[in-house]
Amino acid sequence: MAVTMHDVARRAGVSVKTVSNVVNDYPHIRPATRDRVMAAIAELGYQLNASARNLRRGRTGIVGLVVPTLSLPYFAELAESVIEVARARGLVVIIEQTGNSDRERELESLHSSRRTMTDGLIFSPLALGPDDEQLLPTNPPLVLLGERIFSDRVDHVTMRNTEAGQAATEYLLGLGRRRIAVIGSHEGEVVGSAALRTRGYELALQGAGLPLDPSLYGEAGPWTRAAGAESIGRMLDSGVRPDAVFALNDTLAIGAMHEILVRGLTVPGDIAVIGFDDIEEAEYSAPPLTSVHFGREEIASAALDLLEARIAGRSAEPCRHDAPFHIAERGSTMPHS
Amino acid sequence: MAVTMHDVARRAGVSVKTVSNVVNDYPHIRPATRDRVMAAIAELGYQLNASARNLRRGRTGIVGLVVPTLSLPYFAELAESVIEVARARGLVVIIEQTGNSDRERELESLHSSRRTMTDGLIFSPLALGPDDEQLLPTNPPLVLLGERIFSDRVDHVTMRNTEAGQAATEYLLGLGRRRIAVIGSHEGEVVGSAALRTRGYELALQGAGLPLDPSLYGEAGPWTRAAGAESIGRMLDSGVRPDAVFALNDTLAIGAMHEILVRGLTVPGDIAVIGFDDIEEAEYSAPPLTSVHFGREEIASAALDLLEARIAGRSAEPCRHDAPFHIAERGSTMPHS
DNA sequence: CTGAAAGCGCTTACAG
DNA sequence: CTGAAAGCGCTTACAG
Incomplete structure (x- = not known):
């Protein structure tokens, strides 16, 4: 059906391993070989199948971000930062909305089979609280934003x-x-x-x-x-x-x-x-x-640091990151602006 | 490594086909069988592997939304609507940002191998224009928002x-x-x-x-x-x-x-x-x-209608949907508000 | 550096 | 209604 690596390999006169190496930018490939493969890819219009790669690798390169709604500027700007920081790390972001403090939707986002489409989840709860700590699934990895829930099984980014x-x-x-x-x-x-x-x-x-x-x-x-x-x-x-x-x-x-x-x-x-x-x-x-x-860039970076460490199995104890703050002074409090 | 359907099937004493049927809510399953499978899933902590399913089905259930930035309220609100409408149709949304009129990033989002993670793309260009029409990849399906580019190879949602x-x-x-x-x-x-x-x-x-x-x-x-x-x-x-x-x-x-x-x-x-x-x-x-x-709900619905029709192979000729508008009158033009 | 092959975990035609 | 099996398209250990 679709053009596969085998087709490209045959066309270029190399093995699929070589095609895979070229596609993944592995070193030690002769320029001439590389060119032949690239030419074959272009001629056949080959596109790598992400699902197959993900299945094989056991990772999707997708992180989930669950927030109440993007129509609130705070969450839109947070999402903006999360997407940018993730991008710099080669990850893309699926955004789910749970509405205004909707318990069922928050639980659904945490437990849905959609979870396995992502390598990890950044979750900003608005309805769930301390009593729900036991309901938090830790696999795939989860990073909690804010201080509604504390769990020693989960990483947190908190905001004092x-x-x-x-x-x-x-x-x-x-x-x-x-x-x-x-x-x-x-x-x-x-x-x-x-x-x-x-x-x-x-x-x-x-x-x-x-x-x-x-x-x-x-x-x-x-x-x-x-x-x-x-x-x-x-x-x-x-x-x-x-x-x-x-x-x-x-x-x-x-x-x-x-x-x-x-x-x-x-x-x-x-x-x-x-x-x-x-x-x-x-x-x-x-x-x-x-x-x-x-700083929302900082919150986004911290959340992705925690998530990536957890995904890579690098972190042992769940961590807590406290974001710093300051007051931005403007006219609504200063008479002479 | 991970718990698979085979494990669940063995535990429940049924075939993998039956487990698959249960997981996918197919009819014609005896309640008793269903219960046994659900119990086995719970006992083993089974989670369906989305990548495997996607590979097999040839679909991911993910649509991409490419906008300049969520920090502009218009795009945040558009994204909010796209996510909600997609959710109602069983789809999730990956959002990519291309920045302020950044040609390279727009092209990169269109052509990246990340494309194959999605079943289709909704793209709001800010840098690409009519001259780039030939550069638009039509597979996976693409829906263009706005009137920067018109192509008779691609579906459009326009805004008069x-x-x-x-x-x-x-x-x-x-x-x-x-x-x-x-x-x-x-x-x-x-x-x-x-x-x-x-x-x-x-x-x-x-x-x-x-x-x-x-x-x-x-x-x-x-x-x-x-x-x-x-x-x-x-x-x-x-x-x-x-x-x-x-x-x-x-x-x-x-x-x-x-x-x-x-x-x-x-x-x-x-x-x-x-x-x-x-x-x-x-x-x-x-x-x-x-x-x-x-109406951004309407724009989101129209875009997803076009995308789903194209994904399903239902649409032949590329379509154009024109969104209606009206003027919302408020105090900035009305003296007595 | 390359080739042949196994296997990731599903879905689904094919027999029964 | 169920079981055994093929195959989706990759990546990667294993030989060479």
Whole structure:
């Protein structure tokens, strides 16, 4: 049916081994032989069959990336970095989406027979938590992003959410703000980015000797612009008047900022706003958004390092990589920008 | 080494054929047999080897999506839709990025041996053009997005860029605007979204009996927020004062709007702004951005329809699918929003 | 450096 | 409904 290495070998008058060597760029091939093989490949329109190679090698050269959705800029930008870093290492990336905190879909992505199409998986959970630790399949290798789940059977890339949340809040305190709202909190949650960043917020307030005011907690289920706008809207409607907002991600921050401006208040004059993730959009919002920056290239590299080591059987104990952060200051907190 | 169907068959006391039938959900299997097989699978921790299946079937269940970069929201949202639509059809998606108009990378993605990992490719070119038509490989099947390249050997999903650009400009004319700048144009380009949307702009102005003013063309290479801001900035710096902006995409529009506001001008008061693509961000910019909307779900469905038909060998002549559009009106053009 | 051959783990026609 | 077997197209140890 298809043109195979045998056909090429026959045409070029060499063995299949030689064709394989040429196709795989092995050394010690006479230039003349190489040319004959290349010519035969071109004449026959030969294309190497990846499935056959993968079966034989026991590897696919594909890694999976499982995220909630690419329509959230944070995950799109993370995916961008993962694809670029993977490319530099000769790997390609299958992206699966699990939607907004959909337990079943997350489990399905982890356990599906599609798993064996990949050499390993980078998984950013939004629904699964500590109780699901036992459900994590470790084969093919898995790298977890974030701190919703910790398992000593699995590699992790973590992001010091609590420390970063604390730093963001302390930054607002340093500007003299005292009534700081938190937007995007998840009442009752104890793991996951919402809870951890909120915990950092609380530590900062307590460190400054300020009370935790329940009216300054703005719930928001999904972390979208719409949810951010609604959340701050409800707070303002109820007569609460913060002098700063710590939004648990940038999308929430942009939605919140939009709502604040719509109501005739100013940013940062009336309300300073800081976000989290430092997505590209943050630089071009009006005003530009101050945000907590984690290097996504670094997160992608760390995740692929862990995955490749595990795939190669090089790593023994599961590892944890902590990504560093800093605050990118912009107009949403600086009066003179 | 790995647990195979043979192991499962032995354990369950059935033939491999039966195991295969169970794994593939074929009918006509006695429940008792099915249960025995499932039990054996669970006991042995069997996982089907996708490469072996793919080799045997001659299909991988993977489609490739090649776009410039996921860090541009338009492509991230397109990818989101392609993944969702593919998922509903039992397919997964490998995403490759080619960067900002990088000819070599685009060709590499089309011709790489990675191609055979996929059953077909959806390709959104930014560098390749009509002259490259002969370089398009048609096997595995290829679907082209946009109108940079037309080939009667390949399926296309097109977006009526010219008509849509004309409609956007006519909409601004309908609001009484007369000095309409176009932001994001590519001087000298004759194919591709920039040229086609600009052509629509020109048709609209000519239709209204207005001159084409060279000072109202704002060049911008990459279609980023930064480029949009710089482009309108240069125009305003040179003393040109448009009363409306047609930005060739939303990211440009948001950058341009940002720059306009920074300079103390108002939107839409001084300058009305319309974008193109209607990305999710458009709804939450300040002010919300009026934009030309193409349904990305529809584009994704159309592309996968064409691809699946081609993969199945159902389609004869290459097809062209034209996606419909409308204008989503928001505050950036409406005074009372 | 090359040739002949085994085998990766499936699916599926072929007999029964 | 089941069993035994061929073969998808590679890679790679084994002889030479």
